[in-house]
Amino acid sequence: MTLELSNIGVSYDGGGTFAVDGVGFAAVEGEMVVLVGESGCGKTTTLKTINRLVEPTRGTVKIDGEDNADRDAVELRRSIGYVFQGIGLFPHLSIADNVGVVPRLLGWEHARIERRVDELLELVRLDPAEVASRMPAELSGGQQQRVGFARALAAGPSLMLLDEPFGALDPITRDGLRSEFSMLQKELRLTAVMVTHDMTEALLLADRIIVMRRGRIVGQGAPSELMHDVGDPYVARLMEWPARQAERLAAMMSDDGQGCE
Amino acid sequence: MSNLADRFAELPDLLAGHLLLSVSALAIGIAISVPLGIAASRRPRLRRAALGIAGLIQTVPSMALLALMVPLLGGMIGFVPAFIALTLYSMLPVLAGTVTGILEIDPTMTEAARGVGMTDRQSLLLVELPLAAPVIIAGIRTATVWVVGMATLSTPVGAPSLGNYIFLGLQTRNWLAVVFGCFFAALLAVVLDRLILLIERAARRRSPRLAWAAAIGLVVIIAGGLLPAAVRWAPDPGATVTSGPRGDGEPTPSEHQLAGRELAIGSKGFTEQYILAELLGLELESAGAMVVKRPNMGSTILFDALRSNTVQVSVDYSGTIWAAIMNRPRPIGRAEMLIEVADWLEREHGVITVGPLGFENSYALAMRRDRAAELGIVGIADLSPLAPRLTIAGDPEFFGRPEWTRVRDIYGLDGARTRGMDSTFMYGAVRDGAVDLITAYSTDGRIDAFGLEVLRDPEQAFPPYDAVLLLSPEAARDRQLRVTLQPLVNAIPNHLMRSANRDVDVDGISVEEAARRLRDRIASSRR
Numbered sequence: 001m002t003l004e005l006s007n008i009g010v011s012y013d014g015g016g017t018f019a020v021d022g023v024g025f026a027a028v029e030g031e032m033v034v035l036v037g038e039s040g041c042g043k044t045t046t047l048k049t050i051n052r053l054v055e056p057t058r059g060t061v062k063i064d065g066e067d068n069a070d071r072d073a074v075e076l077r078r079s080i081g082y083v084f085q086g087i088g089l090f091p092h093l094s095i096a097d098n099v100g101v102v103p104r105l106l107g108w109e110h111a112r113i114e115r116r117v118d119e120l121l122e123l124v125r126l127d128p129a130e131v132a133s134r135m136p137a138e139l140s141g142g143q144q145q146r147v148g149f150a151r152a153l154a155a156g157p158s159l160m161l162l163d164e165p166f167g168a169l170d171p172i173t174r175d176g177l178r179s180e181f182s183m184l185q186k187e188l189r190l191t192a193v194m195v196t197h198d199m200t201e202a203l204l205l206a207d208r209i210i211v212m213r214r215g216r217i218v219g220q221g222a223p224s225e226l227m228h229d230v231g232d233p234y235v236a237r238l239m240e241w242p243a244r245q246a247e248r249l250a251a252m253m254s255d256d257g258q259g260c261e
Numbered sequence: 262m263s264n265l266a267d268r269f270a271e272l273p274d275l276l277a278g279h280l281l282l283s284v285s286a287l288a289i290g291i292a293i294s295v296p297l298g299i300a301a302s303r304r305p306r307l308r309r310a311a312l313g314i315a316g317l318i319q320t321v322p323s324m325a326l327l328a329l330m331v332p333l334l335g336g337m338i339g340f341v342p343a344f345i346a347l348t349l350y351s352m353l354p355v356l357a358g359t360v361t362g363i364l365e366i367d368p369t370m371t372e373a374a375r376g377v378g379m380t381d382r383q384s385l386l387l388v389e390l391p392l393a394a395p396v397i398i399a400g401i402r403t404a405t406v407w408v409v410g411m412a413t414l415s416t417p418v419g420a421p422s423l424g425n426y427i428f429l430g431l432q433t434r435n436w437l438a439v440v441f442g443c444f445f446a447a448l449l450a451v452v453l454d455r456l457i458l459l460i461e462r463a464a465r466r467r468s469p470r471l472a473w474a475a476a477i478g479l480v481v482i483i484a485g486g487l488l489p490a491a492v493r494w495a496p497d498p499g500a501t502v503t504s505g506p507r508g509d510g511e512p513t514p515s516e517h518q519l520a521g522r523e524l525a526i527g528s529k530g531f532t533e534q535y536i537l538a539e540l541l542g543l544e545l546e547s548a549g550a551m552v553v554k555r556p557n558m559g560s561t562i563l564f565d566a567l568r569s570n571t572v573q574v575s576v577d578y579s580g581t582i583w584a585a586i587m588n589r590p591r592p593i594g595r596a597e598m599l600i601e602v603a604d605w606l607e608r609e610h611g612v613i614t615v616g617p618l619g620f621e622n623s624y625a626l627a628m629r630r631d632r633a634a635e636l637g638i639v640g641i642a643d644l645s646p647l648a649p650r651l652t653i654a655g656d657p658e659f660f661g662r663p664e665w666t667r668v669r670d671i672y673g674l675d676g677a678r679t680r681g682m683d684s685t686f687m688y689g690a691v692r693d694g695a696v697d698l699i700t701a702y703s704t705d706g707r708i709d710a711f712g713l714e715v716l717r718d719p720e721q722a723f724p725p726y727d728a729v730l731l732l733s734p735e736a737a738r739d740r741q742l743r744v745t746l747q748p749l750v751n752a753i754p755n756h757l758m759r760s761a762n763r764d765v766d767v768d769g770i771s772v773e774e775a776a777r778r779l780r781d782r783i784a785s786s787r788r
Contacts, residue, residue, distance in 0.1 A: 092388075
């Protein structure tokens with residue numbers, strides 16, 4: 001599964017100003033592309049053009065060479081897994097119904113949906129017998145986001161979009177879930193595009209990082225490339241922060257025993 | 262106690278009428294408002310227009326909204342105008358609940374719905390409506406309580422409801438009847454409200470057990486309420502056998518003459534009219550007819566109903582028709598007025614006058630006898646110099662009538678203050694000195710009972726008010742009906758009517774019993 005965005009522009013005022021301007025990148029099968037930048041830089045808007053939650057004003061998005069604009073938007077979205085910012089489970093539906101929502105829209109048989117739901121809950125390390133019939137509000141934040149992943153994977157997509165998927169979680173839960181997801185993504189050979197404002201997270205998960213600022217791409221490359229070879233001063237500043245954090249932590253470790261003051 | 266028994270006897274019919282009216286108005290109101298609310302939640306301009314209009318309807322006093330439906334529907338009375346008014350009235354809370362419920366949904370939910378690949382329709386049905394449901398249901402519950410309460414006001418437009426108890430009780434000082442009507446209306450509102458709550462809970466918890474309980478409850482209530490109506494409409498082979506006395510050897514020429522006829526008797530909202538409607542009912546039922554009563558109508562509404570064949574029989578007063586329906590400014594002599602009114606009714610509307618009943622119930626100015634003696638007042642003309650210090654109470658209809666203008670101008674009563682109040686209360690008000698004068702009805706039993714004096718009217722400013730028995734154009738073609746009613750013509754002299762009124766208003770006897778007594782008295786005075 002390959003994804004290709006070329007020269008994407010999004011304008012909400014009929015072409016006067018662009019929230020996203022001239023954005024283009026590609027992702028190959030099994031690759032994890034992470035879009036980073038401050039709030040309002042256009043990263044989430046760019047993500048939403050991929051499943052046409054936002055229609056690009058110009059430019060094209062192609063999946064396996066086929067232009068998205070030629071496909072039915074509803075059918076397109078059902079074929080792409082989407083993990084929402086703030087989790088976004090439907091509060092009036094049980095966990096099983098939340099996970100099974102896309103298969104149901106696709107008209108799967110009842111028994112097949114049930115099997116699939118159990119399989120997915122196990123995949124995200126939840127006990128189907130325990131959680132399937134419960135309501136989202138009865139689960140912890142981490143459990144809810146596991147359900148969110150299960151829902152995104154339900155129809156067996158080969159492309160996943162993730163909008164700040166770990167943003168609503170506490171640091172410890174976030175860390176565990178991150179590495180689990182990373183393993184899962186590699187195992188299922190999913191092509192994935194993730195949005196985050198957390199540079200550390202981007203460095204930990206990404207095969208390739210795309211840095212955006214004011215609607216444009218200001219730098220891209222593998223984590224190691226960006227760490228060492230920085231062209232743009234804004235990107236350099238962004239990279240300084242996790243690097244300095246790592247240095248401080250290392251210093252503290254070597255001080256040994258003095259810990260936090 | 263016979264009073265309470267009479268109230269209970271009417272309960273199934275009135276409860277059925279009330280339930281049918283409220284439930285159908287609510288059902289249609291919801292069927293319109295929810296889809297309209299959904300559409301309005303997506304279109305700001307439609308939203309403003311729909312909520313604006315529904316809000317405007319709500320500001321019309323409910324009684325006025327009901328009354329306005331009658332002329333708007335060309336004089337139609339009964340179920341339809343009440344149903345339309347109640348439907349309109351139910352719309353605002355449901356509409357507002359639907360719009361608010363949908364607009365208040367967290368936008369991430371609608372985006373999630375789109376994001377997983379729902380169509381607009383699926384997003385609405387699977388996500389937005391379920392999430393908005395609690396607010397929509399709250400709106401429906403508000404509408405239910407409003408509509409059940411407002412349905413009590415549909416009595417004056419001729420739709421039978423639990424309001425019949427309240428209006429009758431108010432007019433005949435029968436507070437038991439008022440409490441009775443309020444109690445059952447409140448009970449009905451509470452039961453329907455609980456039931457909706459149960460349905461909501463069943464839906465939210467996806468509990469088939471609760472859903473069944475709610476469905477059974479709803480069916481039981483509606484079926485139970487409508488059963489009496491269904492029984493009444495079903496062909497009843499026993500009806501002709503059981504009605505009227507049989508085999509007593511006495512020839513009863515009127516018996517069964519009207520078998521199979523269904524007749525509606527209309528009446529206005531005061532004691533005398535209730536008694537006369539009851540009396541007419543007794544006569545017609547003993548002739549085998551099925552009788553429906555439409556009490557508590559205003560004068561013009563009643564006339565419209567008669568003219569349009571919605572009711573078949575009513576009793577009106579020559580002076581009322583002369584002034585309020587024919588719009589003649591100046592009264593004429595009693596006998597001429599009877600003839601002219603009858604001619605005009607037939608010529609203009611095809612309404613037939615069977616004849617005068619024999620008594621006159623005119624408006625008259627009355628005051629306390631001791632007060633009149635103290636001030637040296639004998640006739641209305643004596644009031645003129647005192648006018649600025651006087652307060653006159655009358656039914657709200659009276660001060661809008663041409664008769665009042667005439668009396669005021671002829672006797673120079675310009676300075677007097679007028680106070681509209683329900684006729685039930687004005688006799689007590691003048692007795693207790695709260696007002697100086699009232700526009701009494703000359704047949705009212707309380708004139709004697711409360712020590713009131715009717716002031717002389719030498720200028721004949723008040724027109725004559727002979728009670729006349731009227732038939733609608735269709736009913737007029739029914740010769741048997743005319744024959745059945747003919748014996749009532751000139752059969753009720755003034756003193757019989759006044760004592761019947763007194764039975765109810767002063768002695769607290771039920772309308773039904775008073776009508777039976779009046780019927781007996783008519784029969785014995787004939788012998």
